[in-house]
Amino acid sequence: MALLFQPIQFGSLTLSNRIVIAPMCQYSANEQGELTYWHEQQWANYALSGAGLCIVEATAVQPEGRISYADLGLWNDLQRAQIKALLAKVKSLSPMPFAIQLAHAGRKASTDKPWNGRGQLAPDHAQGWQTVSASELPFNTQDHAPHALTKAEIDQIILDFAESAKRAVDAGFDLIELHAAHGYLLHQFMSPLSNQRTDEYGGSFENRIRLTLEVLQAMKNVVPVDYPIGVRISATDWMEYTGESSWDIESAVGLSKALEQLGAAYIHTSSGGLAVDQKIHLQASYQVPFAEAIKHAVTIPVIAVGLITEAMQAEGILQYEMADAIGIARAIQYDPRWPWHAAAELGADIQIAPQYLRCQPHAQRSQFKAFDDAALLK
Numbered sequence: 056m057a058l059l060f061q062p063i064q065f066g067s068l069t070l071s072n073r074i075v076i077a078p079m080c081q082y083s084a085n086e087q088g089e090l091t092y093w094h095e096q097q098w099a100n101y102a103l104s105g106a107g108l109c110i111v112e113a114t115a116v117q118p119e120g121r122i123s124y125a126d127l128g129l130w131n132d133l134q135r136a137q138i139k140a141l142l143a144k145v146k147s148l149s150p151m152p153f154a155i156q157l158a159h160a161g162r163k164a165s166t167d168k169p170w171n172g173r174g175q176l177a178p179d180h181a182q183g184w185q186t187v188s189a190s191e192l193p194f195n196t197q198d199h200a201p202h203a204l205t206k207a208e209i210d211q212i213i214l215d216f217a218e219s220a221k222r223a224v225d226a227g228f229d230l231i232e233l234h235a236a237h238g239y240l241l242h243q244f245m246s247p248l249s250n251q252r253t254d255e256y257g258g259s260f261e262n263r264i265r266l267t268l269e270v271l272q273a274m275k276n277v278v279p280v281d282y283p284i285g286v287r288i289s290a291t292d293w294m295e296y297t298g299e300s301s302w303d304i305e306s307a308v309g310l311s312k313a314l315e316q317l318g319a320a321y322i323h324t325s326s327g328g329l330a331v332d333q334k335i336h337l338q339a340s341y342q343v344p345f346a347e348a349i350k351h352a353v354t355i356p357v358i359a360v361g362l363i364t365e366a367m368q369a370e371g372i373l374q375y376e377m378a379d380a381i382g383i384a385r386a387i388q389y390d391p392r393w394p395w396h397a398a399a400e401l402g403a404d405i406q407i408a409p410q411y412l413r414c415q416p417h418a419q420r421s422q423f424k425a426f427d428d429a430a431l432l433k
Contacts, residue, residue: 058373059366060403063107063356063380066283066320068152068230070107070380071406073373074394077323077360077382078110078156078232078287080122082168086182088115088128090137098141102149104387105394105405107380109151110232113158113239116219117212120159120240123166123173124182129157130215135222142227148408150426152229156287157219157274159212161240162188162201162249163328175199188243189250189257195331209256209266212240213273220274224282230320231278233271236289237328241267245310246292246302246329264310271317283320285358290326290345293333302329304345308352321356322349323382340368347377358382366397395423 083093176183188201235241324346342361360382398405409425
């Protein structure tokens with residue numbers, strides 16, 4: 056049986072297969088950080104995809120933590136209620152578990168939508184605001200400098216992550232992913248390129264990862280016992296060529312070990328996003344070696360992601376023990392039935408909604424089984 060279609064445990068949560076829909080920002084919320092119809096059709100598509108898990112887009116724990124004014128939020132109870140109602144609808148379509156990625160963009164906040172240019176909007180712009188970070192170092196030289204967070208403000212952010220985690224559980228999500236990657240706030244604290252603090256949150260490696268560990272612990276303190284929380288990290292800043300001290304794979308391995316000790320359910324291994332001068336060696340599976348290095352250092356599952364687009368490619372990563380699960384992002388947005396096609400190619404069983412059973416060629420039909428109705432009624 057193909058490894059890609061074998062079950063896996065993320066803490067207390069069992070996935071039916073190892074295909075994870077990685078979080079993808081949609082920039083389609085209203086300016087209050089609330090759902091729109093775009094999310095309804097998008098989440099329904101995810102639910103019918105046949106993947107083992109869907110992690111919905113980076114969702115801000117504070118208004119100032121949004122990447123753009125069109126980002127989803129979970130900082131108030133109205134947002135929670137709307138998400139809870141939508142999640143109940145999409146879960147009626149499929150037993151696939153849904154997760155949410157909780158995030159704070161830090162100095163990379165207050166931007167326009169990417170298809171509008173994605174430049175940063177100044178604090179005095181109607182749709183902009185003052186950004187925050189570990190230090191007063193902007194992401195781009197033309198950006199407005201972020202405000203360096205005080206200890207009291209750091210404490211508030213930790214509290215807001217915890218409050219959003221409680222709302223996520225109440226909304227019905229089966230898992231939470233903490234976003235500590237791609238140059239956003241937690242990554243900004245971790246990298247010496249963006250963190251020049253001299254207090255307990257700056258300087259040494261232990262100090263720079265402190266905020267991420269404190270946020271994870273605060274979230275775990277408020278969710279039910281054994282509720283799974285995974286963490287997405289950047290394994291490198293891709294800045295080794297500069298000779299400057301930066302976040303690298305050795306740092307990522309050390310962080311992953313610390314996250315495992317705190318009870319993280321998995322490590323989702325990505326990279327980059329911290330520096331505009333990053334030099335990424337872009338190619339198929341380009342981030343998989345980072346996942347492999349971390350997998351060899353921890354015992355919790357590791358998700359590999361990044362230009363993994365083919366079924367045999369994904370299966371090979373698992374067969375060669377380079378990762379435990381596969382994150383599929385833009386490939387599944389382009390082909391919402393990617394898991395179906397992968398199952399057909401690999402000769403594996405996959406469960407789909409019964410309305411779709413007759414749409415497959417006869418030779419492939421034996422691999423496609425209907426969801427158990429009882430699972431949908433739980």
